[in-house]
Amino acid sequence: MLICDGLELRQDDFELRADLQFVVGKVTGLIGPSGAGKSTFLSAIAGFFVPVSGRVLWDDMELTRLSPSDRPVSMLFQDNNLFPHLTVAQNVGLGLRPSLRLSSTEAGRVEDVLESVGLAGFGGRKPAALSGGQQSRAALARVLLADRPVVLLDEPFAALGPRLKDEMLDLVKTTLADQGRTVIMVTHDPNDAKRIADDVAIVADGTVSMPVATNVLFDDPPPALVAYLG
Amino acid sequence: MAQRAFTISPRWPGALSGALVLVLTLGTLAAVALRADWASGLSPADWAAIRFTVTQAFVSAFISVLCAIPVARALARRRFRGRQALITLLGAPFLLPVIVAIVGLLAVFGRGGIVNVFLGVLGFDPISIYGFHGVVLAHVFFNLPLAVRFILQGWLAIPAERFRLAASLGAPVGRLLEIPMLRAIVPSTFLVIFLICLTSFAVALTLGGGPKSTTVELAIYQALRFDFDLGRAALLACIQFGLCVVAAVFAWRVTGTDAMGAGFDRVVARWDLKRPLLDYVVISAAAPFLLVPLGMVVLRGLPGLLLMPGTVWIAALRSILVAIGSATLCCAMSVALGLWGGRAVAVIGVLPLAASGLVVGTGAFLIVYPFVSPSDVALIVTMLVNATLALPFVLRAIGPAIAAVQDDFGRLGASVGLSGWSWLRIVVLPRIRRPLGFGAGLSAALSMGDLGVITLFAGKSEETLPLAMYRLMGAYRVDAAAGAALLLLALSLLIFWICDQGGRSDVDL
Numbered sequence: 001m002l003i004c005d006g007l008e009l010r011q012d013d014f015e016l017r018a019d020l021q022f023v024v025g026k027v028t029g030l031i032g033p034s035g036a037g038k039s040t041f042l043s044a045i046a047g048f049f050v051p052v053s054g055r056v057l058w059d060d061m062e063l064t065r066l067s068p069s070d071r072p073v074s075m076l077f078q079d080n081n082l083f084p085h086l087t088v089a090q091n092v093g094l095g096l097r098p099s100l101r102l103s104s105t106e107a108g109r110v111e112d113v114l115e116s117v118g119l120a121g122f123g124g125r126k127p128a129a130l131s132g133g134q135q136s137r138a139a140l141a142r143v144l145l146a147d148r149p150v151v152l153l154d155e156p157f158a159a160l161g162p163r164l165k166d167e168m169l170d171l172v173k174t175t176l177a178d179q180g181r182t183v184i185m186v187t188h189d190p191n192d193a194k195r196i197a198d199d200v201a202i203v204a205d206g207t208v209s210m211p212v213a214t215n216v217l218f219d220d221p222p223p224a225l226v227a228y229l230g
Numbered sequence: 231m232a233q234r235a236f237t238i239s240p241r242w243p244g245a246l247s248g249a250l251v252l253v254l255t256l257g258t259l260a261a262v263a264l265r266a267d268w269a270s271g272l273s274p275a276d277w278a279a280i281r282f283t284v285t286q287a288f289v290s291a292f293i294s295v296l297c298a299i300p301v302a303r304a305l306a307r308r309r310f311r312g313r314q315a316l317i318t319l320l321g322a323p324f325l326l327p328v329i330v331a332i333v334g335l336l337a338v339f340g341r342g343g344i345v346n347v348f349l350g351v352l353g354f355d356p357i358s359i360y361g362f363h364g365v366v367l368a369h370v371f372f373n374l375p376l377a378v379r380f381i382l383q384g385w386l387a388i389p390a391e392r393f394r395l396a397a398s399l400g401a402p403v404g405r406l407l408e409i410p411m412l413r414a415i416v417p418s419t420f421l422v423i424f425l426i427c428l429t430s431f432a433v434a435l436t437l438g439g440g441p442k443s444t445t446v447e448l449a450i451y452q453a454l455r456f457d458f459d460l461g462r463a464a465l466l467a468c469i470q471f472g473l474c475v476v477a478a479v480f481a482w483r484v485t486g487t488d489a490m491g492a493g494f495d496r497v498v499a500r501w502d503l504k505r506p507l508l509d510y511v512v513i514s515a516a517a518p519f520l521l522v523p524l525g526m527v528v529l530r531g532l533p534g535l536l537l538m539p540g541t542v543w544i545a546a547l548r549s550i551l552v553a554i555g556s557a558t559l560c561c562a563m564s565v566a567l568g569l570w571g572g573r574a575v576a577v578i579g580v581l582p583l584a585a586s587g588l589v590v591g592t593g594a595f596l597i598v599y600p601f602v603s604p605s606d607v608a609l610i611v612t613m614l615v616n617a618t619l620a621l622p623f624v625l626r627a628i629g630p631a632i633a634a635v636q637d638d639f640g641r642l643g644a645s646v647g648l649s650g651w652s653w654l655r656i657v658v659l660p661r662i663r664r665p666l667g668f669g670a671g672l673s674a675a676l677s678m679g680d681l682g683v684i685t686l687f688a689g690k691s692e693e694t695l696p697l698a699m700y701r702l703m704g705a706y707r708v709d710a711a712a713g714a715a716l717l718l719l720a721l722s723l724l725i726f727w728i729c730d731q732g733g734r735s736d737v738d739l
Contacts (some may be wrong), residue, residue, distance in 0.1 A: 047236060048641055068236050069647030080638050085660045098647040100656055147647070 002045070003152055004208070007039065007054035009044055014142065016041060018054075018208040020201065023114040024149070027173070028211050029045055029193035032203035033228055038186040039078075041208055045184070046075045063215045069098070074143040076156035081139035082127040088114070088138045089123030095146035109145065117141045117171065133164040137171070144175055144223065151176050153185035169196045190229060204228065236644045238636070244570025247563035248578045254618045255585045257595020259471055263323060265469050265596050267461025270456040275441065276449065283445040287427035290369035297370070298377030299412065301516045305378070305510035308384035317382070317516060320375035323520075325578060325678025328372070328432035329696050333542070333703075333715040334523030335359065335368055338529055338567035344522075344549060364437035365445075369430065371381070375424040375520060380422070384415035385568040400634050421481035429738050431687045432681040433681035436700065447588040451646075454686055467592040473583075476630045478584035488553055531716025532708040538702075544713050545698035546721065549678055552613050552694060553725055560617040561666060562625040564705050568632035569658070579625040582618050587682030590615050595686055605689035612684045612694065618679035623676075625702035666735015695721070 002022040009016040016037040019039065022028050030038045035105035044055055047068035056063040063071050074095075082091045091101050092110050102110070114123055117137040136157055143151055147190050157168045171195045175184050187193055193200050199211035204224040272280075293469045324332065338344050344354040359367065388407050390555065396403050404435035434445040444452075447464055455461035498562045594611050595604055604611075633656055643653050659666070688697055695718050702711035 048644070068641075068644040069649070073645075075641075075645050077350060077641060080642055083639060083642070083657060083661075086656070093646070094646045094656075098649075098656075099652050142646070 001057075001059060002184075003055075003057040005055045005057060007044065007056065009040055009049060010052045011040070011049075015130045015206050016203075016208065017067045017206060020045075020210045022031065022182055022184060022211065023199070025140060025177075025180045026198040026211075027177050027185065027196050027216055029197035029204050029214070030092060030186045031188065031190065031193055031225070031228065032209070034188065037201045037206075037208075038203045039154050041203060042075065042154050042186060044078070045150070046073050046152055047071050057150070071150075072148045073150045074146045075152040076139055076143060076154065078155050078158060080185055081156060082135060084127050084133055086126075087123060088119065088125050088127065088130065091138060092123075092145055095142035095144075107230050113141045113145045114138075116175065127204065131181045133167065134203045135166075136168050137159065139173070140168070140171060142201065144179075149181055151181050151183045153183065155186050156186075161167070165192070166195065172196060202228075233735060236640075236645050236710075238640055238649050239569040240650055241570060243562075243566035243643070244575065244715060245697050247566040247572065250563065251578050251581060251621060254590055254594070254614060255581045258597065259468075259585075261593040261596045262464045262467040262471070262589060263462055264464075265460055267459075267462040267546040268465065269555045270462070270465075272465075272469075275444075276446075276466065276469070278441065279446045279449045279466075280473070282362070282443055283344075283428060283470075283473065284444075285370070286445070287424050290366045290373065290427045291423040293366065293371050293521070294373040294423050295381075297374055297418055297516070298381050298419070299416075299637055300512045301374075302378045302381035302424070303383055303408075304512045308509050308513075310510075310513075311370055312533040312644070316513075317379075319380050319442045319520065319720075322524075323372045323375045325675040325679075325722055326372075326524075327681070327683050327696055327722055328430060328680065329436065330428065330527055330715045330719045331371060331523065331723075332368060332433065332436050333523075333530070333712060334527040335364075335371060335697075337526035337712075338523050339364075339387075344526075358435055361440070361443045365443060367434055368433045368437055369423075371428075371520070371523065372433075373426060374516070376426075377419050377423060378516075380419040381412070381415055384411045417427045418481065421477060425474065425477045425481050425583075428477055429470075429588075431586075431588050431685075432696075433699075435681070435685070436579050436703065446473065447586060450588050450592055451685060454592060459555075460599075463592050471589050474584050474586055474589075478517075495563065523709050527712070527715050527719055530709075531719075532713075533717060534711070534713025536713070537707075537710045538713045538717070539710065541693075541716070542698050542702075542710070545693050546695045546717055548609065548693070549695040550719075550721065550725070552609055552616070553674040553678040554614045556616040556620070556677035557670045557729070559613065560620045560624050560673040561670050563617065563621060564669060565632070565654075565658070565662075565666070567621075568629045569636075569654075571633065571636075574673065575625075575629075579629070581622075582615045585619065585623050587615060587619055588686070590618070591683035591686045594683070603694055604687045607693075608684060608687035608692040609690070611687055614676070615683045616680050617673065619675045620673035622636055624673050627665040627669040627672070628662050631665045632658060635661045663735075664733045668728050670733070671729030674729055675722045675726040678725055679718060 001024055004018040004020050007018040014037065018041060030041065032038055040049055044051050047063070047066060051064065058072050089110050090100060092099055092114060093106070096106050096109065112122065113118055117138050117140055119134060119141065122130065122134065127138065130138065139156065153172070157165045160168065169192060172183065177196070185197070193213065193214055197214050200214050200217050201211040201224070202209045202224050217225065235439060265633055305313065336343060336359060339357065358364070388411055392407055394401065394408050421600035429447065431447040431451070435451065438444060438448055446469055450463050450466045450470065453459045453466060490697055540605070594615065598604060598607055598611070598710045643657055648656060679696055679699060683695050684694050693701065694712065699711055699718060702714055
């Protein structure tokens with residue numbers, strides 16, 4: 001279980017409180033108006049933003065003081081998820097070994113994971129030679145290989161067209177979710193949440209609400225969600 | 231991200247580099263200040279040196295800027311075959327070893343030079359290049375191109391829409407657009423060149439001298455090398471430092487432009503250009519002033535290559551090693567400081583601009599002298615000082631690139647667990663290849679051509695190529711010196727080119 005225990009984030013006049021748990025193996029959507037702090041909340045879980053108070057826990061392990069790479073957390077950002085000067089195979093290989101000194105077995109695993117996201121044979125190319133959808137797949141392949149139980153998605157597919165985005169969401173479902181990873185994804189489109197999220201948590205008015213099953217939430221939306229959906 | 235919660239690069243390499251820069255700038259200054267013979271005060275000769283230094287720098291900067299305005303104006307307004315090549319060439323004096331340029335100037339304006347041959351044919355008395363006007367001539371030769379680049383950038387920075395608007399209003403372009411631009415650019419250009427002329431030791435060493443045309447730096451050199459009067463050398467070094475600081479503070483306050491940048495390739499569409507003739511006259515006057523001396527270096531140097539004593543080749547090898555060492559150190563320090571970032575680095579990065587090679591050299595001399603023979607450490611000190619003096623330029627080239635890498639990819643790197651050496655090796659170095667290659671080339675070429683601190687330290691067996699060449703000139707072995715000049719020119723440009731190309735080979739960044 002990923003636990004935010006009395007977490008308090010502050011930056012200038014922005015404030016966000018989070019007191020909630022994420023169930024292992026579920027996909028949770030974070031929905032709410034822009035500027036509400038969805039990305040900042042993910043940054044705090046990933047270790048890029050220092051909370052004023054409170055703790056982040058993974059079961060019994062406290063993460064609050066750990067550096068990003070020591071946390072059991074992978075993250076896909078809105079952009080810059082691949083190093084443009086490294087090949088696709090190298091970018092994916094970083095998930096396995098940050099030193100990039102891969103054994104031949106490990107290189108084989110890179111090939112396998114590329115195949116599983118539909119990029120077989122693309123390992124030698126640079127990201128610039130890939131389409132937007134293929135770049136997203138390569139970034140996802142790195143997360144798959146990194147084998148960390150928590151995956152944070154900060155709208156990494158926002159720049160894709162609707163059909164490609166749905167394809168990527170389905171791929172997240174069939175790979176990450178089916179492997180039992182705990183996925184937290186930021187979205188501002190209720191359809192994304194309905195498509196793959198088991199639960200949804202609302203980020204609004206300075207708090208992150210407790211996750212609620214997606215169908216329950218959208219059948220009977222609370223006032224904050226009604227205000228957002230319009 | 232307001233708070234950087236994660237660290238991806240360790241602090242100590244930056245701190246170590248910063249400490250080295252501080253020791254070499256402020257540390258040597260402290261050594262000089264402690265040793266200075268304050269009691270004896272300044273002799274009339276010292277006052278004359280101060281007057282000469284300031285006057286020649288003022289006149290050199292004034293003439294450079296004055297001549298640069300019409301040249302920049304012409305280059306901004308006209309497109310012609312070879313324009314881009316000419317503008318590229320305007321950047322060359324920065325890489326050109328001073329002593330090489332002096333050989334070229336001597337070939338044109340010297341005793342047996344082209345100008346005097348013509349004057350002789352016409353029955354006039356020959357002119358002399360030595361003394362005040364020679365020093366000014368050499369400084370204008372070096373700094374006119376720099377001034378043109380600064381001012382040209384100002385001209386090209388005026389948005390095309392403004393010219394269009396002025397044309398549609400029928401307004402005078404000069405008063406409306408050009409004079410305000412010049413008012414902003416010219417003072418900073420003047421001060422930068424003034425500062426450069428204050429600290430150009432090699433020009434004064436070769437073309438100055440004698441009681442009437444001795445600069446403060448030259449007086450330091452003479453006090454140290456000939457009179458071995460350490461107290462007086464130190465006192466003069468303090469004076470020189472004071473002059474530089476005053477000029478640097480002024481320059482710092484009014485400077486804002488960066489002439490190293492790209493973007494010289496456009497010509498703004500203009501509607502107010504009726505008579506092209508004057509522009510072309512200006513360009514055809516300025517170009518030969520820069521090109522003929524360089525041509526003479528090649529022309530005179532080619533036969534001279536065979537006349538050079540073997541020691542010159544050994545000196546050349548020494549220079550290559552010093553240049554490689556200096557460039558490596560300079561780049562390593564710049565990368566370390568760039569990764570460290572922050573305000574302290576910004577100060578450390580400009581500190582060497584106010585330091586003069588001779589002041590740093592005098593301080594270093596005073597520090598090492600009690601322990602070892604200065605000539606034993608001549609090359610290593612030269613390397614350290616060259617690396618430090620080139621640091622501001624290299625840091626300026628790669629600092630923004632490193633900051634961009636950290637902004638764009640810092641979080642990604644931290645999340646996949648890249649840190650320290652792997653972050654540097656896998657991400658930073660590949661992504662800053664271009665500016666790093668340029669910076670390495672720049673620092674290597676500057677070190678290769680430097681004739682400053684080495685003159686204070688070197689004995690017979692530690693001479694670098696510029697020093698070997700200077701000694702050949704002093705011994706009136708003109709042909710051999712011309713050969714050495716060509717060799718030095720070729721090596722400087724070659725080492726810059728190799729480094730710069732090395733940074734460009736990875737095309738798909």
